[in-house]
Amino acid sequence: MATSVLPLAFAGLPIEPRVTRGAPEQRDVAGPIELMGARITFARNAEIYGETEPADYLYKVVSGAVRTCKVTSDGRRQIGGFYLPGDIFGLEGGAFHSFSAEAIGEATVLVVRRKPLMALAERDGDVARQLWASTAAELNRAQGRLLLLIKSAQERVAGFLLEMAGRSPRQDAVDLPMTRQDIGEYLGLTIETVSRTLTSLQETALIELATTRHIVLRNRDALEQLGN
Amino acid sequence: MATSVLPLAFAGLPIEPRVTRGAPEQRDVAGPIELMGARITFARNAEIYGETEPADYLYKVVSGAVRTCKVTSDGRRQIGGFYLPGDIFGLEGGAFHSFSAEAIGEATVLVVRRKPLMALAERDGDVARQLWASTAAELNRAQGRLLLLIKSAQERVAGFLLEMAGRSPRQDAVDLPMTRQDIGEYLGLTIETVSRTLTSLQETALIELATTRHIVLRNRDALEQLGN
DNA sequence: CGTGCAGTTGAGCAAATTCAACGCTTGTGG
DNA sequence: CCACAAGCGTTGAATTTGCTCAACTGCACG
Numbered sequence: 001m002a003t004s005v006l007p008l009a010f011a012g013l014p015i016e017p018r019v020t021r022g023a024p025e026q027r028d029v030a031g032p033i034e035l036m037g038a039r040i041t042f043a044r045n046a047e048i049y050g051e052t053e054p055a056d057y058l059y060k061v062v063s064g065a066v067r068t069c070k071v072t073s074d075g076r077r078q079i080g081g082f083y084l085p086g087d088i089f090g091l092e093g094g095a096f097h098s099f100s101a102e103a104i105g106e107a108t109v110l111v112v113r114r115k116p117l118m119a120l121a122e123r124d125g126d127v128a129r130q131l132w133a134s135t136a137a138e139l140n141r142a143q144g145r146l147l148l149l150i151k152s153a154q155e156r157v158a159g160f161l162l163e164m165a166g167r168s169p170r171q172d173a174v175d176l177p178m179t180r181q182d183i184g185e186y187l188g189l190t191i192e193t194v195s196r197t198l199t200s201l202q203e204t205a206l207i208e209l210a211t212t213r214h215i216v217l218r219n220r221d222a223l224e225q226l227g228n
Numbered sequence: 229m230a231t232s233v234l235p236l237a238f239a240g241l242p243i244e245p246r247v248t249r250g251a252p253e254q255r256d257v258a259g260p261i262e263l264m265g266a267r268i269t270f271a272r273n274a275e276i277y278g279e280t281e282p283a284d285y286l287y288k289v290v291s292g293a294v295r296t297c298k299v300t301s302d303g304r305r306q307i308g309g310f311y312l313p314g315d316i317f318g319l320e321g322g323a324f325h326s327f328s329a330e331a332i333g334e335a336t337v338l339v340v341r342r343k344p345l346m347a348l349a350e351r352d353g354d355v356a357r358q359l360w361a362s363t364a365a366e367l368n369r370a371q372g373r374l375l376l377l378i379k380s381a382q383e384r385v386a387g388f389l390l391e392m393a394g395r396s397p398r399q400d401a402v403d404l405p406m407t408r409q410d411i412g413e414y415l416g417l418t419i420e421t422v423s424r425t426l427t428s429l430q431e432t433a434l435i436e437l438a439t440t441r442h443i444v445l446r447n448r449d450a451l452e453q454l455g456n
Numbered sequence: 457c458g459t460g461c462a463g464t465t466g467a468g469c470a471a472a473t474t475c476a477a478c479g480c481t482t483g484t485g486g
Numbered sequence: 487c488c489a490c491a492a493g494c495g496t497t498g499a500a501t502t503t504g505c506t507c508a509a510c511t512g513c514a515c516g
Contacts, residue, residue, distance in 0.1 A: 380509080380510095381509075381510070417510080417511095418510075420510085420511070420512080420513095421510060421511075424510095
């Protein structure tokens, strides 16, 4: 999976036909960043960038969802994070990425060259602060996830559902863009354990698996007691 | 454990007598930061700051070692990181800390008020970059540790030893400032598992437990094969 | 701190079941 | 007869479930 697509984009030859310049109607968050990028649409499981590629670009999800991940030498995978519309990713310290990024479903992202953005940050303190703040937010998320290490499978899954609910428009239901496999790799569990845990949460009436991808939170309090 | 000490320091009344201004001989990293702080020495297990306190200060380890940690409602603890001389800690995004910090043994830290440092960063691009870079480095460390989620106990302990060796002067031996309890809470393992795993690594001749706190790496290659 | 022992939890494997995407056929209206 | 959309079935992927086992935990004690 994850056919590499970015090299072509790097060469200035976007793979997908749907590439728009500028996108003036898309300025929900900050001004300048939106104006400097191009939109690119990636197919399901397409690689947006690779684990060791130079970090020359910043990305912002326009639609769809993106995951970042790392693969160990023996093939186990760890997902670094899920990114939903509005989220910025690819913001790492070094000159090279330490995770790869892939489109979960079909996803459109805004791609911004890092160099001119940095130059802009040099002059504009607001831009600099915003970039730093994004890095700090990412740091907080990653540190919070360290707590997974001492959590049981139930706690991990409950926490995950709450996290996704917090990021979704509706607070009492979640539409998951990702597979059970992705969830497992995000939480450090196997796909079977994720599935069993969800079933068990349904049996205890904490949630309802309306469809596999749509989950209703029936008892938020109990979930929070588990997940936090 | 972890008697709170910082409130007093906040009030301008350092608990320990050994407080020095400026510290001109301690400028191994950057210039300006060193000049703005005061040194404070904390006793073993003393709390440097609490989990929800306002993040008004930045800290840099001068001597000794520091751990940051988070405690769940039911008392389980997760260590966020270990900080050795030269390391900066307390650098989090929000206005409040999300981890607490404690001295592992007796430890001296340089304490810098955040506000004037930020003001300085506003004018001096180098300072701003350095702060951002520190945040990014911390982010990389945290994200790297997410891999622990898919690692076995052996892999976690092997990786931990390599990490500590990489941060120590000697590459083939480590002096651990922390207890087995701390290591367990850092790696998401129980103290027993840490102990047994170390014993097992010794039995297979990968390491030698010279003393409980001093460990010699006998077979670095094999450790790396395990830990990476 | 280290270790023996019993208990749990989650992993691993295999099989059953559900889901979803695709292509093909069929029916309807123009 | 053609265009189009709904319906159907096939097929491969994703998910769920049962069973067994290794790994890690929790407790007790040296």
